[in-house]
Amino acid sequence: MVQFSRSLDTSFAALADPTRRDVLLRLARRDASISDLAGAFEMTLTGMKKHVRVLEDAGLVTTEKVGRVRWCRLGPRRLDRENEWIAKYQSMLEARYDRLGEFLERTREDHP
Amino acid sequence: MVQFSRSLDTSFAALADPTRRDVLLRLARRDASISDLAGAFEMTLTGMKKHVRVLEDAGLVTTEKVGRVRWCRLGPRRLDRENEWIAKYQSMLEARYDRLGEFLERTREDHP
DNA sequence: GTAATACTGAACCATATGGTTCAGTTTTCG
DNA sequence: CGAAAACTGAACCATATGGTTCAGTATTAC
Missing domain, CATH: 1.20.5 (Single alpha-helices involved in coiled-coils or other helix-helix interfaces)
Structure with a gap:
């Protein structure tokens, strides 16, 4: 295993899943909550939360909890x-x- | 799991590994055998064979056995x-x- | 205050990944 | 022919992935 370029590892891995690619395209249109995304992709909240976590780790999405809702938006990486x-x-x-x-x-x- | 875009799945997954990205860059310079690549990345033949297989499945590399040597080259996908x-x-x-x-x-x- | 909503974490599951070793097979070299 | 080289496949291993369910907690709505 080579040691450098860990960010390319995580971002390409994040892009390797079709659900996550579609989440990115959806977030490019408008911000969304975990519920919004889970509903749109017919998946449990927990399942979608995991996808969002992967995108977050890759720096492709940021999230912020407001009240009981976690809002997801794109960034900081492009x-x-x-x-x-x-x-x-x-x-x-x-x-x-x-x-x-x-x-x-x-x-x-x-x-x- | 979304059904379409399987090719993007496999190619992004192929790119998610640093060894495989480096194999692609190396093959962009010159064709190589499995041994060449295994030697360059200090890995067993079997291990490198698996990486080459992943790149082949993604359409990024083609291979051809000549005598006892399997030659790897880029293509057909770019x-x-x-x-x-x-x-x-x-x-x-x-x-x-x-x-x-x-x-x-x-x-x-x-x-x- | 109670109920519904939105999320969260732990546990579980089946399958995939990134390696290894070991035991072959096929080719080539001397 | 016999040995070395190059690959191959099976088996194994630890860890990751993409989901799920279930049992919570925190917020908001009635």
Whole structure:
């Protein structure tokens, strides 16, 4: 197990569940309570609470208890680092295909 | 459990492990055998084989056995759908903050 | 004051994950 | 042929995940 990048571990793991991805999209529209979310996804309060906890640990959601209601909202993280990781990967891929293209070009010139 | 988007499930889960992310970056530089990868990450062949299998299931890596060596290379998927999901999420966030900005603007106008 | 609402934590369950070892099989090298 | 290399699969292990139920506590509504 590698030690660094723990935040990418937790956020990608958080995104690996379809319920959690949909919770994020729903929270992007409006804040919601645990009850709201549990109702929307036909799940027990306890089950939804766990999902929200995972999103919270990943820094993707913050919550605040007001009276007997726990309100969930997005933040503070915006998936920027995750976006960057994927962009870096894709640019490395492109660079490699470019080198492959060059190689084929050279080969064609060498053996016309 | 939601039923659609199984591919995002498996690819985000594949990205949630730091060893697997590093394997992808390494394969972006050059193809490698299971032994190469196991050696580079100080892991048993069996352990690395499992990681490669996860990446294969997510469509991020393909492998081919040549003689007694199994060669691993990237593809066919490029994380485009994952990139799109994150981009969509971020644009929804931006849209929401824009609406919040508008609201504050209106409020300021109403009560100057 | 009583009842309903909203959450919370513990316990439980089945399955998955990230490793390992061990015992093979297949290929290659000398 | 015999030995080494490269992989493979089964079995095992500890821990995590995605849920549930049940028994609370704290707030709010009537």
